[in-house]
Amino acid sequence: MRQSDEMQFAVRTAKAAGRILLEGFDKGVPVEHKGVIDLVTEFDRRADHYILGRIQKTFPGHRILAEESGSTGDGDSPLWLIDPLDGTTNFAHGIPIFSVSIALWEDRRMRLGVVYDPTRRECFWAERGKGAYLGERRLRVSETAELRDSLLVTGFPYDAWSNPDNNLENYARFAMCTQGVRRLGSAALDLAYLAAGRFDGYWELRLGQWDVAAGGLIAEEAGARVTAMDGESPYLSETPSLIAANPILHAKMTAVIKGTAK
Numbered sequence: 357m358r359q360s361d362e363m364q365f366a367v368r369t370a371k372a373a374g375r376i377l378l379e380g381f382d383k384g385v386p387v388e389h390k391g392v393i394d395l396v397t398e399f400d401r402r403a404d405h406y407i408l409g410r411i412q413k414t415f416p417g418h419r420i421l422a423e424e425s426g427s428t429g430d431g432d433s434p435l436w437l438i439d440p441l442d443g444t445t446n447f448a449h450g451i452p453i454f455s456v457s458i459a460l461w462e463d464r465r466m467r468l469g470v471v472y473d474p475t476r477r478e479c480f481w482a483e484r485g486k487g488a489y490l491g492e493r494r495l496r497v498s499e500t501a502e503l504r505d506s507l508l509v510t511g512f513p514y515d516a517w518s519n520p521d522n523n524l525e526n527y528a529r530f531a532m533c534t535q536g537v538r539r540l541g542s543a544a545l546d547l548a549y550l551a552a553g554r555f556d557g558y559w560e561l562r563l564g565q566w567d568v569a570a571g572g573l574i575a576e577e578a579g580a581r582v583t584a585m586d587g588e589s590p591y592l593s594e595t596p597s598l599i600a601a602n603p604i605l606h607a608k609m610t611a612v613i614k615g616t617a618k
Contacts, residue, residue: 362460363483366470369410370456373403373440374474381475382450397448400424403440403456411436423566434462437569442471443542452476457544459569466592469570471548480548480574488551488577495578498553501604503530503612506556509538509546513562523561529612547571550600551578557601557609559585568596581606585613 359367380399404424411420412428415436420428422438436458441447443454452475459469470481480495482488488495500506508530512523530537538555540546543563549555551574558575572582572591582600584591587610591598599609611617 370472439566469573482574482577500556543567544571
């Protein structure tokens with residue numbers, strides 16, 4: 357599949373940002389706290405600075421929404437959604453599960469997305485209507501139709517200590533009716549792994565748009581149904597909460613979350 361110029365740019369930029377992250381990985385970098393359990397490091401900011409500079413130089417009229425630097429630009433021009441280091445807690449603890457996420461929103465929909473894992477050198481990408489890929493390999497979600505046969509993945513919101521809607525009840529429900537529930541610590545990789553069939557389903561509460569913009573499109577283009585927690589609404593709200601799986605398993609996951617499963 358031939359990539360568009362914008363897709364090629366996003367892939368090159370994500371890989372270069374990944375090399376920046378590897379310079380600091382497992383070296384005991386200083387950590388700052390944005391919240392009680394919400395961390396940031398010097399390398400989040402270095403990768404963020406690099407990506408923003410590349411976009412501003414190559415697409416000077418485009419807007420940017422990034423986790424670390426906020427938003428730039430205005431109007432209705434194309435919007436880049438950036439997470440320069442998704443999985444900062446893993447990164448800070450020397451755990452090799454983190455990613456770079458870059459997506460482009462244009463004409464009221466997500467046009468393309470890339471999720472790059474620098475430690476495994478795996479590049480997941482998708483363009484609207486053209487399918488999802490790992491490198492050059494086409495991706496499809498699993499065909500698992502029963503929860504008892506499934507392996508799920510989730511995460512927990514940064515306010516889990518103070519907000520009773522902390523996903524623990526959902527976690528317990530799914531732990532009792534599946535082969536297991538994993539927590540990797542990178543929403544972008546969770547969705548990419550779902551697209552690759554490594555996980556059968558995913559759900560999570562109160563994320564950032566930059567966390568799921570690229571991964572959500574990759575999962576959709578691999579055949580997943582991706583929605584808000586009600587099982588129907590669009591998932592890209594200001595603080596997305598979402599369910600993603602193949603259409604059959606998606607309906608069953610939604611029933612568990614709603615408490616209507618038989």
